[in-house]
Amino acid sequence: MRYAILSALKFLPIAIVTALNIGSAHADVRIKDIASFEGVRENQLVGYGLVVGLNGTGDTLRNSPFTEKSIEGMLERLGVGNLSEDKIKTENTAAVMVTAMLPPFARRGSTIDVVVSSLGDADSLRGGTLVVTPLTGADGEVYAVAQGPIAVAGFAAQGINASVVEGVPTVARIENGATVEAEIDFRLNDMDSLRIALRTPDFTTAVRVADAINDQLGQRKAAALDPTTIEIALNNKEDVPQLMAGIENLTVEPDSAAKVVIDARSGTIVIGSNVRIDEVAVSQGGLTVVVREDPVISQPEPFSVSGATIVVPQTSVAVNEKEAKFTILEGDVSLQRLVDGLNAIGIGASETISILQAIKAAGALHADLEII
Known part of the structure; x- marks a missing residue:
């Protein structure tokens, strides 16, 4: 979809990015x-493990009993047994969850x-080392x-009365930190049919993709089953x-529904090229009331016995009236004419948001209005 981006600053007029040609046809894109x-x-893969070698920033065993049990289990597997609770007082170990994404067709021995x-x-995982951790899939099998x-991106420093935390020191990454031990059995050449799933469901786009494939193959082998497949x-x-x-x-021309997306926090407005508006009259204006209070210090008379210095506020009120302006947006307004009409009354993005919401409420805006 071609978009026109309206100004995100209140004091700037609405404008279309000049690099876009709204009146032209949609650009062809690759199916991929x-x-x-x-x-x-x-x-998705997930596993539970231990990080060791921390500089006193690990789990508190009293508050994390699962960490203590994990340490006992790990040491028993390594031949260190007969541990009582009072002998484990380490602060250099932390229990962690390990997650990873197994790429399609990942082969045994590759790393992720x-x-x-x-x-x-x-408090922090900086400087730690992850002990060997099996990663399982949704079926419970170990795949890596x-x-x-x-490697931790954030850090934390703490003193008696102050502390500094930058980023998230309790989340870390290991580049190529897992080795694939099992492959997912899937052979493309054993398939009876091939299915393509659109990321944005649309009947028109699905039919165009099927037509492009049939034109390339020279026979009717592709068919749209639904707006996605x-x-x-x-x-x-x-x-x-x-x-x-x-x-x-292969390239196709995707279609999309008319939509207006508004980011109310930043004042950004994105309008799709298929947006249409019925004939409406739009005005913008109003009153601005400014109330200002200036404190004035009142001193007592010299040599007064009961006098005291007090602060007396002085209030001033000013009313600024902005002249209301009307502009007429004729029937079946295109994106270009909509922006030109709103520019004609000299408004910014914040006022445009209110106007678009009012036009939608009046039933004259033929598009989905999405506020994020």
Whole structure:
């Protein structure tokens, strides 16, 4: 969708970015930029582990009993047994959750990045090392194992009466910190059909994608099943990876619904090129009342016995009236004429937000109005 971005500053007039040509047709985009192939996706992995080697910033074992149990279990597996509770007083260990994304078609032995997040009351993970941690998928199977020194972006420093925290020192990353130990069994050439899923559901776009694929293949093998899914029939001799490479680079003209998006916090307004407005009259004006109080110090007379210095406020009130202006937006107004009409009455983004909401309430704005 082509967009015109309105000024986000109150004192600037509304303007269209000159680089955009609103009257031109939509640009063609590659299918790979608006859709994805079914089955080609990442999978979430999660694990529970321990970070050791912290400089006194680890979990407090009294407040994090699961950390103590984990330390006991780890030491027992390493041959250190017969530990009583009063012998574990370490502050250099923290319990963490380890998460990662398993890329599609990741092979055994390849490495992936992991994110390490504190689970207890540790102050910082800086300088720690993650002990070997199995990472499981939604099916409970172990697909990767993580271990290694962690890198923390934030830091924390604390004194007796003051403390400084920059970023989040209890979340860290390990680049290439996990090794893939199991592969997901999925073969493209064994598929009977190939499905494409649009990231933004739209009937028109789905039909255009199917037509572009059929034109490329020279036969009616692709069909739109719904506003999101396009299915392509395959035969046993089809080279699916080569077919997918050819399809994802085809270009189509995506369609989209008319929408106006408003960011009320920054005053940014984004209007789609398909937005239309019925004939309306718009005025902008009002009163501004300024109340100002200036404190005046009143001193007592010299040598007075009961006199005291007091502060007497002086109040001044000023009323500024802005002249109301009308502009007529004719029927079936396009994006360009809408912005020109609002510029004609010299208003900024904050006033434009109120006007667009009022036009929508009057039923004259034929678009979705989304406020974020």
